[in-house]
Amino acid sequence: xxxxxxxxxxxxxxxxxxxxxxxxxxxxxxxxxxxxxxxxxxxxxxxxxxxxxxxxxxxxxxxxxxxxxxxxxxxxxxxxxxxxxxxxxxxxxxxxxxxxxxxxxxxxxxxxxxxxxxxxxxxxxxxxxxxxxxxxxxxxxxxxxxxxxxxxxxxxxxxxxxxxxxxxxxxxxxxxxxxxxxxxxxxxxxxxxxxxxxxxxxxxxxxxxxxxxxxxxxxxxxxxxxxxxxxxxxxxxxxxxxxxxxxxxxxxxxxxxxxxxxxxxxxxxxxxxxx
Amino acid sequence: xxxxxxxxxxxxxxxxxxxxxxxxxxxxxxxxxxxxxxxxxxxxxxxxxxxxxxxxxxxxxxxxxxxxxxxxxxxxxxxxxxxxxxxxxxxxxxxxxxxxxxxxxxxxxxxxxxxxxxxxxxxxxxxxxxxxxxxxxxxxxxxxxxxxxxxxxxxxxxxxxxxxxxxxxxxxxxxxxxxxxxxxxxxxxxxxxxxxxxxxxxxxxxxxxxxxxxxxxxxxxxxxxxxxxxxxxxxxxxxxxxxxxxxxxxxxxxxxxxxxxxxxxxxxxxxxxxxxxxxxxxxxxx
Numbered sequence: 001x002x003x004x005x006x007x008x009x010x011x012x013x014x015x016x017x018x019x020x021x022x023x024x025x026x027x028x029x030x031x032x033x034x035x036x037x038x039x040x041x042x043x044x045x046x047x048x049x050x051x052x053x054x055x056x057x058x059x060x061x062x063x064x065x066x067x068x069x070x071x072x073x074x075x076x077x078x079x080x081x082x083x084x085x086x087x088x089x090x091x092x093x094x095x096x097x098x099x100x101x102x103x104x105x106x107x108x109x110x111x112x113x114x115x116x117x118x119x120x121x122x123x124x125x126x127x128x129x130x131x132x133x134x135x136x137x138x139x140x141x142x143x144x145x146x147x148x149x150x151x152x153x154x155x156x157x158x159x160x161x162x163x164x165x166x167x168x169x170x171x172x173x174x175x176x177x178x179x180x181x182x183x184x185x186x187x188x189x190x191x192x193x194x195x196x197x198x199x200x201x202x203x204x205x206x207x208x209x210x211x212x213x214x215x216x217x218x219x220x221x222x223x224x225x226x227x228x229x230x231x232x233x234x235x236x237x238x239x240x241x242x243x244x245x246x247x248x249x250x251x252x253x254x255x256x257x258x259x260x261x262x263x264x265x266x267x268x269x270x271x272x273x274x275x
Numbered sequence: 276x277x278x279x280x281x282x283x284x285x286x287x288x289x290x291x292x293x294x295x296x297x298x299x300x301x302x303x304x305x306x307x308x309x310x311x312x313x314x315x316x317x318x319x320x321x322x323x324x325x326x327x328x329x330x331x332x333x334x335x336x337x338x339x340x341x342x343x344x345x346x347x348x349x350x351x352x353x354x355x356x357x358x359x360x361x362x363x364x365x366x367x368x369x370x371x372x373x374x375x376x377x378x379x380x381x382x383x384x385x386x387x388x389x390x391x392x393x394x395x396x397x398x399x400x401x402x403x404x405x406x407x408x409x410x411x412x413x414x415x416x417x418x419x420x421x422x423x424x425x426x427x428x429x430x431x432x433x434x435x436x437x438x439x440x441x442x443x444x445x446x447x448x449x450x451x452x453x454x455x456x457x458x459x460x461x462x463x464x465x466x467x468x469x470x471x472x473x474x475x476x477x478x479x480x481x482x483x484x485x486x487x488x489x490x491x492x493x494x495x496x497x498x499x500x501x502x503x504x505x506x507x508x509x510x511x512x513x514x515x516x517x518x519x520x521x522x523x524x525x526x527x528x529x530x531x532x533x534x535x536x537x538x539x540x541x542x543x544x545x546x547x548x549x550x551x552x553x554x555x556x557x558x559x560x561x
Contacts, residue, residue, distance in 0.1 A: 013419065037451040038423045085449065086366070140317040166449045167365075169317045169477040170518055195451040236452040239522045239544065246548050252555045261522075265529045271555055272535060 008058035081151030141172025284336035312486030361438030367429030
């Protein structure tokens with residue numbers, strides 16, 4: 001297990017609980033999506049993985065490091081990189097390459113290795129050629145890819161996307177999702193937080209959170225097609241799932257509940273060919 | 276309040292002579308009481324346009340008229356304009372600064388000439404309109420609220436001035452489905468009560484479901500405008516413009532590729548659902 005924790009509770013104000021007795025297991029190479037409404041505790045949970053929030057209650061081990069012990073935090077932050085929501089708040093330097101080099105210098109990477117690691121990280125996110133650009137001249141999707149390159153340059157075990165697509169336009173979102181998919185296929189462990197349910201369809205595992213608790217955990221099919229569960233989590237199921245159920249109510253029975261547009265269209269054709 | 280824009284241009288000068296985020300020769304008008312949407316990729320000039328409409332930037336070319344008066348003309352009452360146009364920018368929650376929610380919302384009323392009692396009544400109205408329990412929230416620190424709550428407080432601060440035009444830049448980004456729907460319903464009610472709304476968004480469902488008219492920007496140019504439904508259908512015909520399509524339109528497109536063309540043409544989820552009901556219950560043309 002790359003991440004293993006139990007009985008995790010957390011409060012920001014010492015009064016109301018943002019996390020309530022959460023247990024979690026994440027395997028190496030897994031693509032995990034954490035879904036939930038605003039305030040469900042998604043960010044609070046993942047910020048425990050790299051000690052951005054202190055472990056107040058419970059047990060947590062990430063990449064063999066015990067979070068109750070604070071001495072390995074620096075290593076943990078490198079092993080468990082994070083891309084945040086706001087593409088504009090993540091840069092410290094005036095050019096793309098300096099920004100990525102900054103993180104490497106912080107972690108005392110050997111000087112002569114830095115240029116090559118910057119180059120390789122930018123290539124991974126398909127931003128080669130943008131080395132000299134100022135981050136603020138990039139599009140939202142490009143900024144997030146550069147922020148991700150900064151994380152990748154440190155060779156992390158786990159990459160966390162904390163609503164990294166929420167502020168992007170649809171093409172920017174597609175760019176980030178495509179890179180996420182590529183990293184997953186290359187064997188990286190990916191944790192993505194989102195309330196765009198469509199982004200959970202390709203996950204290996206989906207965790208549904210609500211009011212600081214884990215409401216359910218399972219395959220995208222099991223979670224996203226369960227109307228009651230989605231309602232309890234205050235989320236809308238993907239459009240094909242909603243359509244499947246709304247059509248049923250009108251007496252139109254598609255054979256299987258589709259998750260993607262392509263599956264939906266196939267179901268409709270199948271039914272159409274019978275009538 | 277009506278807005279008219281003539282040949283509006285704006286360019287940001289970069290240190291090396293490069294021009295970024297420019298707006299190029301844009302003309303349109305928005306009638307009083309309209310709910311207008313602004314669509315376009317990041318960097319298309321949406322935010323610049325909204326800032327120009329609110330009189331927060333001086334255009335490098337062209338004119339902006341509000342109720343027939345040019346807002347950048349000499350002698351125009353710009354502080355009066357600020358009272359009548361409310362702008363909610365991206366991430367408004369970052370602009371909260373006061374020690375209590377009440378003080379934050381009241382800040383914009385400082386020079387309004389309202390009495391203390393009137394100010395409190397306005398603040399109460401604005402916070403209640405945004406779904407807060409006034410008595411409970413008034414003395415809380417804005418910083419102790421959740422992200423979604425902070426955003427609603429920031430919007431209440433704009434509402435408190437009772438602007439005749441409300442401008443929103445990406446107001447639903449980062450909100451979950453319920454937060455999004457609640458917010459959009461609230462904006463719709465404001466619009467029905469007579470407020471002119473201008474809303475820039477990347478959320479196609481929000482634009483398709485709520486706006487009456489649309490402006491579409493691409494690289495600083497206005498490439499289409501008109502009634503929302505018509506604009507969405509026209510954008511679908513532009514094969515290089517994959518951006519301006521709702522989820523329902525994408526599904527309708529996939530079905531059409533397999534020789535199942537739905538009619539009338541689909542833009543919203545409800546369009547798709549009713550067209551499919553007709554098509555699949557034997558009532559369709561087959």
